[in-house]
Amino acid sequence: MAKETVIQGVVLKDGSPVASGYARLLDEGGDFTAEVPLSATGQFRFFARPGSWTVRALVPGASGERKVVARQGEPVDAEIEVAA
Amino acid sequence: MSRANALVDAAWVEAHLNDPKVVLVEVDEDVSAYDKGHIRGAVRLDWKSELQDPVIRDFVNKEQFEKLLSGKGISNDETVVLYGGNNNWFAAYAYWYFKLYGHAEVRLLDGGRKKWELDSRELTEELPNRPATQYVAKDARTDIRAFRDEVVSAIGSRNLVDVRSPDEFAGRLLAPAHLPQEQSQRAGHIPTAKNIPWAKAANEDGTFKSNEELTALYAEAGVDLSQDTIAYCRIGERSAHTWFALHELLDLPNVKNYDGSWTEYGSLVGVPIEKDA
Numbered sequence: 001m002a003k004e005t006v007i008q009g010v011v012l013k014d015g016s017p018v019a020s021g022y023a024r025l026l027d028e029g030g031d032f033t034a035e036v037p038l039s040a041t042g043q044f045r046f047f048a049r050p051g052s053w054t055v056r057a058l059v060p061g062a063s064g065e066r067k068v069v070a071r072q073g074e075p076v077d078a079e080i081e082v083a084a
Numbered sequence: 085m086s087r088a089n090a091l092v093d094a095a096w097v098e099a100h101l102n103d104p105k106v107v108l109v110e111v112d113e114d115v116s117a118y119d120k121g122h123i124r125g126a127v128r129l130d131w132k133s134e135l136q137d138p139v140i141r142d143f144v145n146k147e148q149f150e151k152l153l154s155g156k157g158i159s160n161d162e163t164v165v166l167y168g169g170n171n172n173w174f175a176a177y178a179y180w181y182f183k184l185y186g187h188a189e190v191r192l193l194d195g196g197r198k199k200w201e202l203d204s205r206e207l208t209e210e211l212p213n214r215p216a217t218q219y220v221a222k223d224a225r226t227d228i229r230a231f232r233d234e235v236v237s238a239i240g241s242r243n244l245v246d247v248r249s250p251d252e253f254a255g256r257l258l259a260p261a262h263l264p265q266e267q268s269q270r271a272g273h274i275p276t277a278k279n280i281p282w283a284k285a286a287n288e289d290g291t292f293k294s295n296e297e298l299t300a301l302y303a304e305a306g307v308d309l310s311q312d313t314i315a316y317c318r319i320g321e322r323s324a325h326t327w328f329a330l331h332e333l334l335d336l337p338n339v340k341n342y343d344g345s346w347t348e349y350g351s352l353v354g355v356p357i358e359k360d361a
Binding site: 021024027031034035037049056058 | 114117169170171198201202203204249250251256257260281283284288289
């Protein structure tokens with residue numbers, strides 16, 4: 001069974017955390033793996049196997065994404081800026 | 085069934101918010117989502133505590149379902165419109181359930197809660213007041229639900245569509261990456277199953293892909309849509325989403341959801357399993 005690591009972070013619009021929206025975890029091929037609603041302070045957290053991922057954020061009227069590399073035992077912290 | 089009779093969009097829901105013959109029902113995995121705001125007039129259904137038998141692993145029976153819906157104030161002659169989080173997984177599961185117990189008019193809100201939120205449509209914390217009814221269910225249908233022996237006998241003879249993620253299909257994970265890793269005894273998939281993750285049937289905003297896109301998706305994955313099909317996942321909710329796409333949107337006649345899914349199959353003694361090396 002694959003060991004998992006953590007990919008977490010916050011979604012920002014104009015530099016401030018967004019209050020509602022969704023974060024999607026896409027694999028190296030761009031395929032959907034998981035989705036979570038953002039917390040009231042714009043935060044998200046995924047458990048995923050080590051590797052290259054894209055976190056894509058959807059909020060009302062805007063979206064954004066960021067590539068991350070997750071390594072075993074090293075949680076990834078990512079800030080994602082969204083724009084219309 | 086057809087797309088027009090199974091799916092409604094947000095504009096339709098907004099136009100029917102005050103329609104006395106339409107009842108909105110929110111079904112979430114995270115049952116607290118409803119408390120943070122729901123579509124006006126919507127009642128909540130808890131997929132676990134209300135739709136599952138509390139003791140044995142099974143659905144609530146016909147009498148329990150009647151009592152549940154009567155208590156929610158839902159009548160037989162109302163159109164039930166389901167929506168929820170997780171791209172409508174649990175709403176699709178509840179849709180299948182309503183169909184199983186013979187409710188006449190059931191719809192799914194395309195895009196579910198996510199699209200409604202992303203479109204910045206109104207949510208309220210106000211609770212609906214629906215007087216109790218005398219709901220009467222029909223006997224549970226058996227033509228849309230698959231059980232384990234039927235699944236085993238379908239290996240190599242019918243389409244088996246595994247809608248879990250590639251990592252679960254390959255046996256590298258036992259549950260989706262963002263959920264607790266509830267355990268079956270073994271990891272892998274049912275031999276001859278094709279892996280078409282549920283999400284491939286949906287757009288980014290949670291709406292279903294067009295019928296043309298859906299047909300191409302399953303055909304390209306090697307599913308012969310002229311044959312009977314059984315869909316499964318881990319506990320039967322993601323596969324209810326795919327069942328909805330195949331049976332309700334594409335209008336294919338013999339499609340069943342195997343709600344026992346991998347948590348049952350992966351714990352059976354002696355059944356064949358495939359996994360990636």
